[in-house]
Amino acid sequence: MTTKFPPISGKIPQMLHGADYNPDQWQKYPEVLEEDIRLMKLARCNVMSVGIFAWSALEPEEGRFTFDWLDTLLNKFAANGIFALLATPSGARPAWMSEKYPEVLRVAPNGIRNLHGARHNHCFSSPVYREKVEIMNSKLAERYSQHPAVIGWHISNEYGGECHCNYCEEAFRGWLQNKYGSLEALNDAWWTTFWSHTYTNWSQVESPTARGENAVHGQNVDWRRFVTDQTVDFCRHEIAPLRAANPELPITTNFMLDFEPLNYWKFSDLLDMISWDAYPTWHDNFGDDSSLASWIAFNHDVFRSLKGGKPFMLMESTPSMTNWQPVSKLKRPGVHLLSSLQAVAHGSDTVQYFQWRKSRGSSEKLHGAVVDHVGNEHTRVFREVSELGQTLEKLTEVVGTSVKPEVALINDWENRWAVKDSQGPRNGGLHYEKTLHNHYRPLWDLGVSVDVIDSECSFVSYKLLIAPMLYMVRPGVGERIERFVENGGTFIATYWSGIVDENDLCFLGGFPGPLRKTLGIWSEEIDSLHDHDSNRVVMNDGNELGFGGEFVARELCDLIHLEGAEALAVYGEDFYAGRPAVTVNKLGKGKAYYIASRNDNDFIKQLTASITRQAGVKRVIESELPEGVTAQLRTDGEHDYVFVSNFTDADKSVELDARAYTELLTGAAVGSSIELEGHSIKLLKRASK
Numbered sequence: 256m257t258t259k260f261p262p263i264s265g266k267i268p269q270m271l272h273g274a275d276y277n278p279d280q281w282q283k284y285p286e287v288l289e290e291d292i293r294l295m296k297l298a299r300c301n302v303m304s305v306g307i308f309a310w311s312a313l314e315p316e317e318g319r320f321t322f323d324w325l326d327t328l329l330n331k332f333a334a335n336g337i338f339a340l341l342a343t344p345s346g347a348r349p350a351w352m353s354e355k356y357p358e359v360l361r362v363a364p365n366g367i368r369n370l371h372g373a374r375h376n377h378c379f380s381s382p383v384y385r386e387k388v389e390i391m392n393s394k395l396a397e398r399y400s401q402h403p404a405v406i407g408w409h410i411s412n413e414y415g416g417e418c419h420c421n422y423c424e425e426a427f428r429g430w431l432q433n434k435y436g437s438l439e440a441l442n443d444a445w446w447t448t449f450w451s452h453t454y455t456n457w458s459q460v461e462s463p464t465a466r467g468e469n470a471v472h473g474q475n476v477d478w479r480r481f482v483t484d485q486t487v488d489f490c491r492h493e494i495a496p497l498r499a500a501n502p503e504l505p506i507t508t509n510f511m512l513d514f515e516p517l518n519y520w521k522f523s524d525l526l527d528m529i530s531w532d533a534y535p536t537w538h539d540n541f542g543d544d545s546s547l548a549s550w551i552a553f554n555h556d557v558f559r560s561l562k563g564g565k566p567f568m569l570m571e572s573t574p575s576m577t578n579w580q581p582v583s584k585l586k587r588p589g590v591h592l593l594s595s596l597q598a599v600a601h602g603s604d605t606v607q608y609f610q611w612r613k614s615r616g617s618s619e620k621l622h623g624a625v626v627d628h629v630g631n632e633h634t635r636v637f638r639e640v641s642e643l644g645q646t647l648e649k650l651t652e653v654v655g656t657s658v659k660p661e662v663a664l665i666n667d668w669e670n671r672w673a674v675k676d677s678q679g680p681r682n683g684g685l686h687y688e689k690t691l692h693n694h695y696r697p698l699w700d701l702g703v704s705v706d707v708i709d710s711e712c713s714f715v716s717y718k719l720l721i722a723p724m725l726y727m728v729r730p731g732v733g734e735r736i737e738r739f740v741e742n743g744g745t746f747i748a749t750y751w752s753g754i755v756d757e758n759d760l761c762f763l764g765g766f767p768g769p770l771r772k773t774l775g776i777w778s779e780e781i782d783s784l785h786d787h788d789s790n791r792v793v794m795n796d797g798n799e800l801g802f803g804g805e806f807v808a809r810e811l812c813d814l815i816h817l818e819g820a821e822a823l824a825v826y827g828e829d830f831y832a833g834r835p836a837v838t839v840n841k842l843g844k845g846k847a848y849y850i851a852s853r854n855d856n857d858f859i860k861q862l863t864a865s866i867t868r869q870a871g872v873k874r875v876i877e878s879e880l881p882e883g884v885t886a887q888l889r890t891d892g893e894h895d896y897v898f899v900s901n902f903t904d905a906d907k908s909v910e911l912d913a914r915a916y917t918e919l920l921t922g923a924a925v926g927s928s929i930e931l932e933g934h935s936i937k938l939l940k941r942a943s944k
Contacts, residue, residue, distance in 0.1 A: 259655035264406035279312035299644020346412035396500035532571035542904035555601035575623035600898035697863035702886035733769020741843030775820030775840030791827030808852035
């Protein structure tokens with residue numbers, strides 16, 4: 256049975272290919288705008304994100320709206336088979352607004368209101384800004400929500416930042432009153448008896464800043480939750496007039512790589528599709544880009560997972576280079592195709608760029624674009640974009656297919672905030688993100704599909720659940736992990752897990768708190784190692800993982816007691832030599848593993864290979880993949896679409912399994928192996944099992 260998600264728009268049921276387009280910058284150059292239509296068609300681009308920072312062009316003076324230029328553009332799009340994701344322009348307000356209504360500008364943590372300038376310099380709580388955004392969005396919706404060229408809405412741009420103005424302080428207090436109900440409950444949750452910081456009136460509560468209170472960890476994490484919720488509320492406010500005008504048009508806003516300040520899971524129900532902006536720094540590891548590629552893959556999987564496997568959108572990427580990275584290096588030949596199809600392999604139904612045409616001035620005039628300042632198609636970058644466009648045109652059958660992982664990795668935003676605020680055991684770096692990647696990379700090497708989820712997501716569809724450094728265990732999470740294991744799942748946890756609850760209060764009765772029964776261990780102490788220190792992890796003979804030897808442990812070593820679990824390895828050095836370092840606990844039908852120390856990547860690689868094999872986790876291709884090569888899969892239940900990628904500059908040979916494969920682009924039969932040139936990709940098709 257074939258199962259697919261619907262395309263982003265029924266008007267264009269194929270892969271979307273396009274860019275951010277800023278015709279508002281070129282109104283005095285009509286010849287440029289005419290040429291752009293020709294070039295878009297030549298580059299096989301079928302969609303443009305339009306109007307992202309166009310407020311001044313749409314409303315040059317308060318109350319005077321100038322839509323003629325946008326009318327002309329969208330009509331030309333419609334006449335030429337090009338579509339638009341129409342943006343709301345709230346990412347940057349016009350100067351007249353900042354001058355007349357300074358309250359729309361943010362107040363920094365130092366208490367000083369910002370001057371006009373830059374982007375994202377607006378207060379999400381400001382009544383004036385909300386009113387002006389509603390007026391603008393209502394007019395856009397009224398005028399364009401039924402336009403034949405418009406296939407969706409692009410809300411604002413890369414939401415982020417926080418404000419400490421009086422409006423935001425009052426909103427924070429209201430948020431806290433709604434959450435806790437009473438000051439007594441708030442003081443208990445924040446443990447404000449520490450340093451005599453008990454609050455006796457709601458008016459005393461302020462946002463945490465360096466010039467005031469910032470040592471109450473429960474307050475810090477609640478402020479971050481509030482900032483997320485206030486941003487989500489502003490986004491909801493932006494969306495309301497658009498939904499009212501035409502509820503059929505899908506809505507997205509573009510997220511950012513590994514963006515810590517906002518919990519993107521809180522946006523997932525609000526948006527129809529997830530989109531994000533990817534700008535990898537390729538070619539920074541002597542010809543081997545596999546580590547970077549696996550980190551970008553991790554992020555692709557984060558954004559796909561936000562909507563339960565629904566295809567996402569690669570909203571921004573660069574066809575050549577950026578202008579803001581420490582070294583803005585060109586993509587080498589072939590890498591644009593490879594990196595773009597990597598997004599498709601992980602579930603994207605679009606490849607889009609910032610930007611279509613290079614700006615003539617200001618901060619992004621040298622940022623990569625499809626059309627360079629020379630203004631024609633006779634460039635290497637334009638040719639590569641056109642070649643990718645031709646490839647994407649052949650992938651219509653992949654549109655709407657998804658990834659069906661048997662493995663989930665917990666990447667919890669609130670846990671991340673709390674880990675970094677914990678003040679111990681290593682203030683020199685707990686490396687939460689690096690730890691996540693270290694556990695993801697071996698799965699990527701094996702060609703195992705992964706969902707990257709929040710701890711409040713359902714676990715029932717997975718065979719293997721991995722939760723590195725789950726320091727904060729929110730209510731119900733420990734119990735659901737326990738049921739997951741009892742019902743036959745395999746769980747992997749690490750050091751520095753089960754330490755605090757949702758208010759950043761330490762669990763009483765022993766760590767790892769709600770995970771203690773599942774893991775069958777009690778953690779008494781954790782040793783922090785200096786950067787020049789190390790310990791040894793010695794595998795016990797005949798352990799059930801099936802590998803032996805010694806491995807290096809650095810930075811963190813948890814000193815644990817067995818409470819039903821079995822030791823698979825022990826420490827080799829220091830006063831805790833001989834104490835358990837790796838354990839397994841059998842609970843119900845499943846198993847729970849605990850890694851007590853931060854071990855080198857060779858250990859994680861062997862552990863992951865062993866546990867995935869024992870858990871019956873399927874690889875995309877049931878064969879060993881060469882170093883730097885991965886395989887990813889999308890499926891509709893009847894056919895599998897397999898993307899085999901080589902992220903090194905060396906040629907690689909990949910042995911396939913016994914299933915029958917064809918070339919996706921040509922339909923030609925494939926033999927028992929395929930050859931991959933350096934930095935290249937092969938697209939295969941096979942019947943689903």
